[in-house]
Amino acid sequence: MNCITLARTLHLALNDQQPDQALLALAGMQPVDIAETLMELELPDSLQLLMLFELTRRTLVFGHLSLERQIELTSILPRGALISLVVAMPADERADLFKRFDVQQRETLLPALAQLERDDIRKLCSYPEGSAGSLMTSEYSALEADMSAASAIASLRREAADTETLYQTYVLDSQRRLVGTLSLRELILAAPDTPLAKLMVKPVLSAQVTDSSESVARAISRYDLLALPVLDENRRLVGIVTCDDAMDVVVEEATEDFHKGAMVSVPIGSLKTATIRLLYRKRVFWLVLLVFGNLFSGAGIAAFEDIIAANIALVFFLPLLVDSGGNAGAQSATLMVRALATGDVVMRDWLQLLKRECSVAILLGVTMSVAVASLGLLRGGPDIALIVSSSMLIIVLLGSLIGMSLPFLLSRMRLDPATASGPLITSIADAAGVLVYFGIASQVLEL
Amino acid sequence: MNCITLARTLHLALNDQQPDQALLALAGMQPVDIAETLMELELPDSLQLLMLFELTRRTLVFGHLSLERQIELTSILPRGALISLVVAMPADERADLFKRFDVQQRETLLPALAQLERDDIRKLCSYPEGSAGSLMTSEYSALEADMSAASAIASLRREAADTETLYQTYVLDSQRRLVGTLSLRELILAAPDTPLAKLMVKPVLSAQVTDSSESVARAISRYDLLALPVLDENRRLVGIVTCDDAMDVVVEEATEDFHKGAMVSVPIGSLKTATIRLLYRKRVFWLVLLVFGNLFSGAGIAAFEDIIAANIALVFFLPLLVDSGGNAGAQSATLMVRALATGDVVMRDWLQLLKRECSVAILLGVTMSVAVASLGLLRGGPDIALIVSSSMLIIVLLGSLIGMSLPFLLSRMRLDPATASGPLITSIADAAGVLVYFGIASQVLEL
Numbered sequence: 001m002n003c004i005t006l007a008r009t010l011h012l013a014l015n016d017q018q019p020d021q022a023l024l025a026l027a028g029m030q031p032v033d034i035a036e037t038l039m040e041l042e043l044p045d046s047l048q049l050l051m052l053f054e055l056t057r058r059t060l061v062f063g064h065l066s067l068e069r070q071i072e073l074t075s076i077l078p079r080g081a082l083i084s085l086v087v088a089m090p091a092d093e094r095a096d097l098f099k100r101f102d103v104q105q106r107e108t109l110l111p112a113l114a115q116l117e118r119d120d121i122r123k124l125c126s127y128p129e130g131s132a133g134s135l136m137t138s139e140y141s142a143l144e145a146d147m148s149a150a151s152a153i154a155s156l157r158r159e160a161a162d163t164e165t166l167y168q169t170y171v172l173d174s175q176r177r178l179v180g181t182l183s184l185r186e187l188i189l190a191a192p193d194t195p196l197a198k199l200m201v202k203p204v205l206s207a208q209v210t211d212s213s214e215s216v217a218r219a220i221s222r223y224d225l226l227a228l229p230v231l232d233e234n235r236r237l238v239g240i241v242t243c244d245d246a247m248d249v250v251v252e253e254a255t256e257d258f259h260k261g262a263m264v265s266v267p268i269g270s271l272k273t274a275t276i277r278l279l280y281r282k283r284v285f286w287l288v289l290l291v292f293g294n295l296f297s298g299a300g301i302a303a304f305e306d307i308i309a310a311n312i313a314l315v316f317f318l319p320l321l322v323d324s325g326g327n328a329g330a331q332s333a334t335l336m337v338r339a340l341a342t343g344d345v346v347m348r349d350w351l352q353l354l355k356r357e358c359s360v361a362i363l364l365g366v367t368m369s370v371a372v373a374s375l376g377l378l379r380g381g382p383d384i385a386l387i388v389s390s391s392m393l394i395i396v397l398l399g400s401l402i403g404m405s406l407p408f409l410l411s412r413m414r415l416d417p418a419t420a421s422g423p424l425i426t427s428i429a430d431a432a433g434v435l436v437y438f439g440i441a442s443q444v445l446e447l
Numbered sequence: 448m449n450c451i452t453l454a455r456t457l458h459l460a461l462n463d464q465q466p467d468q469a470l471l472a473l474a475g476m477q478p479v480d481i482a483e484t485l486m487e488l489e490l491p492d493s494l495q496l497l498m499l500f501e502l503t504r505r506t507l508v509f510g511h512l513s514l515e516r517q518i519e520l521t522s523i524l525p526r527g528a529l530i531s532l533v534v535a536m537p538a539d540e541r542a543d544l545f546k547r548f549d550v551q552q553r554e555t556l557l558p559a560l561a562q563l564e565r566d567d568i569r570k571l572c573s574y575p576e577g578s579a580g581s582l583m584t585s586e587y588s589a590l591e592a593d594m595s596a597a598s599a600i601a602s603l604r605r606e607a608a609d610t611e612t613l614y615q616t617y618v619l620d621s622q623r624r625l626v627g628t629l630s631l632r633e634l635i636l637a638a639p640d641t642p643l644a645k646l647m648v649k650p651v652l653s654a655q656v657t658d659s660s661e662s663v664a665r666a667i668s669r670y671d672l673l674a675l676p677v678l679d680e681n682r683r684l685v686g687i688v689t690c691d692d693a694m695d696v697v698v699e700e701a702t703e704d705f706h707k708g709a710m711v712s713v714p715i716g717s718l719k720t721a722t723i724r725l726l727y728r729k730r731v732f733w734l735v736l737l738v739f740g741n742l743f744s745g746a747g748i749a750a751f752e753d754i755i756a757a758n759i760a761l762v763f764f765l766p767l768l769v770d771s772g773g774n775a776g777a778q779s780a781t782l783m784v785r786a787l788a789t790g791d792v793v794m795r796d797w798l799q800l801l802k803r804e805c806s807v808a809i810l811l812g813v814t815m816s817v818a819v820a821s822l823g824l825l826r827g828g829p830d831i832a833l834i835v836s837s838s839m840l841i842i843v844l845l846g847s848l849i850g851m852s853l854p855f856l857l858s859r860m861r862l863d864p865a866t867a868s869g870p871l872i873t874s875i876a877d878a879a880g881v882l883v884y885f886g887i888a889s890q891v892l893e894l
Contacts (some may be wrong), residue, residue: 002795028650030670097640119875166632167614184631185613189604203475221698223477224691226614226673244671247694251668254701255785261708262781262868263774271786272796279807283778287811288776288818295822297766309759312752313792318762319744319877325872327710327737331730334709334869338702347718348449350780360726364734371735375742396734421709422781423774424870430766 002139007040009209014045021229030317031057035064039273043072051081051406056308059088070113072099072335083112090164092137092245112439123238127128132216133209135249136230136239143369145179156184164242176236177228178204206231216241217249218343219391260418263290290423296431297322304438307445314379314441317372317388322433324368325395326426329403332357333421336407340417350408355399361400365393387444391437398436399429450480454487461492466499478504480826482511486720490519494512498528506535510584511730513717517548530559537611539584539692542571570685574695580656580755582696583677583686588616590643597639607634611689615674618647623683625676653678656685663688664696665790704788707865708781712736737870743878744769753884760827761888764819764835769880771815772842773873776850783854787864797855802847808847812840834891838884845883846876 002188006025013022026034026049038061050058062070062085075098076081086094092206098121101109110118120138125291127133141163143152156166164185170185171180188201207216208309220228220243262285268274308314310341316322336353339345345353357425369389376385403425407417453472458714460469473496485508497505497520509517520672521529521544545553545568557565563841567585574580588610590599603613615647616634627647637646654663655675667690674687679828703713710733715721718722748755755761765846783800786792792800816836823832850872854864 015671030652032669032671048449057544074794090525105642124880128566153635160632160636166635184635185607188600188613188631188635189607198822205477221691222479224479243690243694244668246669247690247697250687250694250697251701251789252700252704253791258701258705258708258781258785258868261705262777264778264782270791271782272792272800275805276803276810279782279803280810283775283807284811284814287771287774287778288815291767291771293814294770296766297770298763299860302763305762308762309756312756315752315755315762315765316745319748319881320738320741322766323741323744323874323877324734324738324872326731326873327734330709330869331711331734334713335711335718335726340697342702344717346720355721356723358722360730363727365725368735368738369733371738377687380683421705422777423770426873427770434766 003037004040006037010037010049011041011045012422014048019048021050022049023132027147032061032064039069043069043076043140047073047076055088063089063093066270067096067100070097074101074105077222079108083109087117090137091120091124091139092135092239095121095134099125105366127209130213131209132207132211132213132230133239134207134240135166135213135245136218138239139164139246140167140227140229140237140240142146142172142176142237143169143182145171145173145195145197145200147196147402148192149187149194149196150191151186152182153194156187161373164240165227168225168240170229170237170240171196172237174275174398175234178206178231178235178237181229182206183226204229208233209243213241213249214253216386217246217253220246221250222343224258237304253341257337257418260339260416261421263287263419263423281402285389286423290427293427294430297427297434300434300438304442307438310382311441311445313382313384314387314438317376317384317439318380318434319371321388321391321395321425321437322430324392324430325433326398327399328361328364328396329399329425329429330421332361332403333407333425336404337421340407340411342363350405353404357400357404361397362393365396368396369393383444387437387441391433394436394440395429395433398432399425402428402432449786450484451487453484454575457484457496458488458492461495466495469496470499478507479511481508483691485512486516487529487779490523493846494520494523502531502535506532508537511539513720514543514547517544521548521552525542526555526559530556534560534564537584538567538571538586538688539582542568542581548570559772574656577660578656579654579658579660579677579688580686582660582663582692583656584692585686586611587674587676587684587687588613589619589623589627589684590616592618592620592644592647594643596634596637596641596643596646599629599634599643602731603634611687612674615672615687617676617684617687618643619684622681622702625653625678625682625684626691627651628676630673651676654688656682660688660696661700664693664700667693667698669790702790704863704865706864708784708868710734710870733870739876741877744874744881747878747881747885751889753878754885754889758827758831758888758892760831761885763826764823764831764838765881765884767819768835768838768842768884769877771839772876772880774846775808775811775843776846776872776876777868779847779850780853780872781806783851784864784868787854787858794855797852800851804847804851805844808844809840811847812843815843815859816840830891834884834888838887841883841887842876842880849875849879 010022105269110419116226135422139162141159160166167184170178171182180202182200205223209230209232216228227242229237230239232238239318259266265282268282368394372392373385373389373415376388406420410417410420448813456472457469586609588606607613614631616629617625618629620626627649628651629647633646652670656677656679663675674689676684678685679685706713712729715729737822816839819839820832820836823835853867855865
């Protein structure tokens, strides 16, 4: 049963005052799947359903709703239910929600929370979006180095309800500085009286609160970690980023890079629920800007109007030649953008890669040059064949070199290289292609 | 110290017969970082270094080398070292390596392995590339439902060395069919004499061996799992896919989609180590094909040569108009391609999204139409202004609708929708744009 059909079933059950039927329809389903179905329902229905679940399940389902739907729900939830929900939420999700609350909601909620939770929310809310601090949770388990394995396990048992993962624990000194990590695996394999100092792993991989969430996700992926500890400027442990959150970051970053490559401003969220207004706003800026960018190509053409008018066959090859530059450029740019994003390639590799790119581009240019030479001969004679084949070689070479260098240039200027693939490189390659093509044409034809 | 500098240091240390110096330089480094450095060294140096590590570390480092380097090394490793390495490797990595061995290497190795390992390799090698079976490992921990929590922990302790993750265990019936999953967390929190039947979670999320590795990775990401069990056609447990492998799949899939979008044939592996020959081969096919695709635009132009020759000012707007169609199309296509890839959107959403796309495209088209109308007026008078602004509206609308539908069409035809963004949509939109532009121009100018 897909989630729209299911949503309809639920709506009918609630309308018929049959909440048990509704619950039955959702039995055994994963929280994220239930949340997806709830997103298809009207707000009152989804509120009513949410309140049917016991608190643990309600919290899990709530956590998978979109932030917008969470906000809508919290504004109509009864106060008591709101407080119990917020207390039960994982610290990182709670902080994300809290950031979006208005003053009145904050004032309702804060006094109802314990001092510890209030401080925790304030702290987690204080880190800027996109930083490791904004991604981390404060619910980790910490131990001391002089504990034994047995007492560590006992301590983990007591803390279990308040931690996101039991599988990685962190050994801290008296100033809460991180001195080692310990996996539950090592802990249950160890003799019960082994001190943690002997079991723990150091040096410890860690991130700073100010690091980008992207670099944290990359580290978790690279080192196959379950969680990465996050430290403040005094090397004190302030939180952990778990691998499921890192996976979400990896997916989101890839999506944003795709969108940027096609000149869609980010973030756009779920495409399915995006409004017409949002899509228009995110797309129009670059489209209009690229129109003006294309004026360079137009101006290039205008400069050669006489020669074009005298040799109208030249126009036949125009889209073919300029597009080839754009296509070759888009290939090079995309290869670089992705390699930079995954960390496969870094800034200092540029020169080495440029040399190789030259060789590849010359080979490609020659191949394509041969392919169009015959077309030129067929449609316009030897002069045109010479013009289109030599233009093709230079245009492909130029397009590739611009395409491969632009991501590095943007990176250097601290802009996102992802913007370099797609329409931007196409527009630049177009203008360059027009100049090369008609420049060569005017030289050859005037001889 | 970056890894090229470090590689140089290591080479010098080995040359000076100072292996201890080399080991010291690598002390405390993560296996994946050591592997990256080893990839920068000549083969004999990397072999020598690898043999300096004790077996556990050697196996970890070896596992992070590229498959090509692994093959090179295995062909020069002493037989004894090769056998101990292969035995120590995780089952999934071992099977991937084994698939690439030649007959002689297989014949050297197989007799040295235990029957169990031989069967395991044969089984894992039998699943096709890109399937859940090819991604999974057979090293999971399995328990029986009538065990107590305490005896389960004791059993896990014994098996620990042979399992990839202790944190998820699988409860099987007498036919090895999966009846429930159990997290180590629940296990250590439970009273020691609780039977597993009471602790385990069911229904169980699982995959079939024949499922695509992409869908398995998506499930692990969606449900925040540490591992997903993989079943054969009789619902017997045959392996698990762990979340770190799922993360790799997510990253690889995104990379391949980027490359496909720019018409680079996949897979291309690491860009840094790709050869000129490989890059040429992966790029040339589509570039040449697109040249011939662009002949449609050329033919379109040729059909209108007279009207162009008589109104040469029209050429000025050609790149601007056709590129706008391509750009709008690339935006729509990219949004759809990514939403389809992440599962945000599915096939049956097409009609609903098409309606919304129409509204967005009309708004975009009108905006851009207004932007070029003034340019048209300025350069060619009211006739040209009418032609370029009405062409722009239709071209943007057409480009967007083609761009948003093409990924669905490719998906329907069981082709990868990722190919739809970038150069392909640009070429199609170009040809459509030429026809629309000169078609309208000839209508207006002939009046």
